Amino acid sequence: MTEKENPAKNVSTQPDEESVADFLRSNPDFFEKHPDILESIQIPHDSGDAASLIEYQVRLLREQNHQLRRKLQGLVNVARQNEDLVQKLYEFSLSIMDAGDLQALVQIIDEGLQRDFEADAVSVTLFTEQIPENLGKNVRAVKRDDESLEPFKAFLAEPNAMCGRFQPKKLEVLFGSRGEKVESAALIPLGESCEYGMLAIGSFEPDKFNPGMDTSFLKLMGQLFSRAFSRYLHSVPGRHAQGEE
Numbered sequence: 001m002t003e004k005e006n007p008a009k010n011v012s013t014q015p016d017e018e019s020v021a022d023f024l025r026s027n028p029d030f031f032e033k034h035p036d037i038l039e040s041i042q043i044p045h046d047s048g049d050a051a052s053l054i055e056y057q058v059r060l061l062r063e064q065n066h067q068l069r070r071k072l073q074g075l076v077n078v079a080r081q082n083e084d085l086v087q088k089l090y091e092f093s094l095s096i097m098d099a100g101d102l103q104a105l106v107q108i109i110d111e112g113l114q115r116d117f118e119a120d121a122v123s124v125t126l127f128t129e130q131i132p133e134n135l136g137k138n139v140r141a142v143k144r145d146d147e148s149l150e151p152f153k154a155f156l157a158e159p160n161a162m163c164g165r166f167q168p169k170k171l172e173v174l175f176g177s178r179g180e181k182v183e184s185a186a187l188i189p190l191g192e193s194c195e196y197g198m199l200a201i202g203s204f205e206p207d208k209f210n211p212g213m214d215t216s217f218l219k220l221m222g223q224l225f226s227r228a229f230s231r232y233l234h235s236v237p238g239r240h241a242q243g244e245e
Contacts, residue, residue, distance in 0.1 A: 085217060088116045093224055102232040106135050109225065113201055121182055121202030123174040125149075127195065128233060144194075148173055152187075152198070159189035159198075161218040163209035174200040184209040188222040196229045 015023075024030060031037065092112050099105035106124060113119040127144040142148065144156070151170045155162065163186045171179030174187075182202035186209045190196035199222070203209060 089217075089220065089224070092116065096224065096228045099228065102229075103135055105228055105232065106139050109199070109228075110136060110138055117201070118203070118208075119201045120204045121175050121178050121185075121200075123200040123202070124197065125174070125199070126190075126197040126229070126233065128197075155187060155189075155198070156194050159192070159194040161186065161188050161215040161222055162211075163187075163213055163215060163218070164211040165206065171202070175202055178202070186215075186218055188218055188225065190222065190229055191226045196226060196233050199225055 095108050095112060096105065099108050109124070110122045113122050122138050124139045126139065126141045128141050129143060149156065151167065151173060164184065166174075166182075166185050166187075168179065171182050171185070173179075174185070175182055179202070181204050183204055183206040185200055185202045188199045188201070190198055201209070
């Protein structure tokens with residue numbers, strides 16, 4: 001006994017042309033509700049020599065629309081990234097506020113920058129003659145006029161957050177032996193006149209910090225760090241007064 005054919009198997013699930021035509025006649029606003037479908041179909045223009053011009057204009061409008069969509073998506077992605085950075089900075093600020101002493105503050109900054117902001121190396125240089133011990137290998141204390149700071153003379157004269165690929169001599173001063181691996185870095189003044197010192201963030205990626213990037217976020221971070229360090233460094237003997245060379 002042969003198996004009977006199932007009629008349902010032979011029935012096409014695709015609507016025929018007449019069904020589609022009837023649907024469009026009953027729904028004249030269909031393409032207004034679904035413009036993306038209209039963009040993807042081809043409609044011939046029986047306009048003689050003018051057809052090529054019309055098709056060119058339609059194609060041009062489609063390309064412009066696609067470009068605008070890409071730009072909009074780019075703006076949305078940047079907005080999401082900025083929102084994520086703001087949230088991280090907010091949580092970072094709360095952690096810094098909870099620091100009970102200078103040692104805890106330095107540890108929070110070091111770990112936070114590496115964990116939440118993808119820093120490969122962190123360096124804190126404090127302008128003071130005396131500093132508590134056990135602050136970590138990434139912290140050093142020097143006088144503001146120390147000869148090792150000669151490569152940063154221009155930065156100290158006009159302290160502003162800066163990014164880029166630093167000279168090997170600067171990287172060595174900031175990161176020691178780790179400076180050989182740092183391909184790009186950001187330098188942030190601690191204090192409006194760099195009175196507390198400077199903080200450096202290093203990356204093993206050449207384009208992580210580039211001279212053309214916006215430094216607004218780094219400036220906000222610098223203001224946060226400066227306020228935090230001011231809570232402790234004012235009581236450490238030997239700190240130079242603001243603006244003193």
